[in-house]
Amino acid sequence: MAQSDAEILRSTYDALGKDDLDAVQAALADNVLWHLPGDNLVDGDYSGPQDVRDLFASMKELTGGTLWIELGEISEDGDTLIALTTVSGERDGSPGQYVARSTWSFADGRISSCYEGYDDQAGVDAFWHR
Numbered sequence: 001m002a003q004s005d006a007e008i009l010r011s012t013y014d015a016l017g018k019d020d021l022d023a024v025q026a027a028l029a030d031n032v033l034w035h036l037p038g039d040n041l042v043d044g045d046y047s048g049p050q051d052v053r054d055l056f057a058s059m060k061e062l063t064g065g066t067l068w069i070e071l072g073e074i075s076e077d078g079d080t081l082i083a084l085t086t087v088s089g090e091r092d093g094s095p096g097q098y099v100a101r102s103t104w105s106f107a108d109g110r111i112s113s114c115y116e117g118y119d120d121q122a123g124v125d126a127f128w129h130r
Helices: 005-017 021-026 049-062 121-127
Strands: 029-037 044-047 069-078 080-091 093-108 110-118
Touching: 005 021, 005 069, 005 080, 005 093, 005 110, 021 029, 021 049, 029 049, 044 049, 093 121, 110 121
Parallel strands: 029 110
Antiparallel strands: 029 044, 069 080, 080 093, 093 110
């Protein structure tokens, strides 16, 4: 039986928590688009599985290996999922944490897009400052 979109999302975050970037990359459609808003080191559009993998590797490096992303509530909205994640880590000796609300699309059992949004964009920009 094929995994539901929510199960795919959960297993992808489980893999991310285990630093299994191969599994994360395998969950992404060939034409995946990942969008992070803001004015910081990780904002922008990431296209393709390798680009998204490199994003997570960069975030892990920027936090000195302390990056932790916890998947919270998932809800369905038509053909998309809305998920809350709590992102935490340490930058420049200071701990930080923020909540992201992401909109997810899937195609053929793989993640085809993720658009993140934040209630506190200024806080996210401060955490990932240039």
